[in-house]
Amino acid sequence: MTTWYDEAFRPGAAIKGKWNGHVYVVERLLGAGSNGIVALVRRGNARFALKAGYETVDHQSEINSLLAISLKENSFKNFLIDSDDMIIQGKGISFYVMRYIEGVTLSEFIHKRSQDWIYVIGTNLLRKLTEIHKSGYVFGDLKAENMIVSNYGDVDLIDFGGVSPKGRAIKQLTEVYDRGFWNMGERVAEESYDLFSFAILLLKTLDHRKRFAGFIKTLPQNRELDQLTSIMRENPVAAQLAPFLNKALRGEFSTSEEAIVEWKKLIAGKKVAQTKLKMPWLKLCFATSIFIFGATIYMFW
Numbered sequence: 001m002t003t004w005y006d007e008a009f010r011p012g013a014a015i016k017g018k019w020n021g022h023v024y025v026v027e028r029l030l031g032a033g034s035n036g037i038v039a040l041v042r043r044g045n046a047r048f049a050l051k052a053g054y055e056t057v058d059h060q061s062e063i064n065s066l067l068a069i070s071l072k073e074n075s076f077k078n079f080l081i082d083s084d085d086m087i088i089q090g091k092g093i094s095f096y097v098m099r100y101i102e103g104v105t106l107s108e109f110i111h112k113r114s115q116d117w118i119y120v121i122g123t124n125l126l127r128k129l130t131e132i133h134k135s136g137y138v139f140g141d142l143k144a145e146n147m148i149v150s151n152y153g154d155v156d157l158i159d160f161g162g163v164s165p166k167g168r169a170i171k172q173l174t175e176v177y178d179r180g181f182w183n184m185g186e187r188v189a190e191e192s193y194d195l196f197s198f199a200i201l202l203l204k205t206l207d208h209r210k211r212f213a214g215f216i217k218t219l220p221q222n223r224e225l226d227q228l229t230s231i232m233r234e235n236p237v238a239a240q241l242a243p244f245l246n247k248a249l250r251g252e253f254s255t256s257e258e259a260i261v262e263w264k265k266l267i268a269g270k271k272v273a274q275t276k277l278k279m280p281w282l283k284l285c286f287a288t289s290i291f292i293f294g295a296t297i298y299m300f301w
Contacts, residue, residue: 004088005032005052009039015050015095017084024050024097035059035161035172040100048081049158052095058161058171059094065137065163066096074131101158103150106205115206115237119267120153122202122241126263128157129194130256133166138189140164141172142197144205164189176200176212182223185251192251195259199248200228206238207231225249241266 015024024041031038036053053059063083070079083096110117132139141162148156162172170187179185179196204212232242244266253259
């Protein structure tokens with residue numbers, strides 16, 4: 001049986017906005033989740049990501065949240081390109097268009113580089129969360145699948161279905177990233193909720209033994225922080241981050257601004273390594289050549 005999204009998102013299909021009149025040509029499907037489907041599209045020579053929602057009300061709420069965030073003077077500025085309806089099989093389907101970001105998953109990036117990159121990635125992700133929090137929202141469903149890592153540890157969030165206004169109930173979550181799953185707090189849209197998920201995300205990335213799949217099967221009364229702190233004890237990178245991770249897991253950060261200040265203090269000894277890693281090879285080679293040239297002049301002066 002062919003569904004509306006099979007028709008709308010086949011490669012080469014044209015999606016035309018009912019109200020704004022923009023036409024987007026589908027290149028390929030990027031992914032599908034519980035609340036919508038995303039495709040890589042182009043308009044002229046420009047490429048974008050287009051997301052259509054399954055439920056109109058929930059999808060419109062997502063658009064409203066993203067619009068409010070993208071109007072701020074931060075890295076999300078102009079992230080939302082367009083929002084409209086498409087008509088498929090006589091039915092109006094809400095969609096929005098956002099910047100398309102090329103990159104890889106967090107696990108792929110760490111596997112290709114090293115676990116030390118978690119310091120850079122963590123800093124960039126905390127900055128993103130802080131920008132969302134300053135806009136009056138909480139990301140909600142923070143997990144590795146909802147982010148892309150590119151370039152030198154740059155981070156972009158790619159699914160805003162869980163974004164919720166502060167003080168409201170979390171509307172979308174993934175169990176092991178959820179503090180309610182661990183009996184460590186309520187499912188309320190607070191900055192500390194995102195910070196808890198942030199800590200879980202890092203621990204899950206650093207856990208060589210892949211224990212989180214097993215945690216899903218445990219009974220609620222058997223879930224405890226000791227299961228998480230054991231990962232910190234066994235992994236050298238997680239051990240260095242333990243003071244921060246423990247505070248995030250226990251809800252001891254009241255704001256993400258407070259959290260990022262402590263994070264930066266904790267990884268301060270890694271700043272030189274980060275600078276070297278983030279410097280493009282061309283610039284590094286140029287700097288090296290200047291040094292050698294200067295040394296040569298000095299020797300023959």
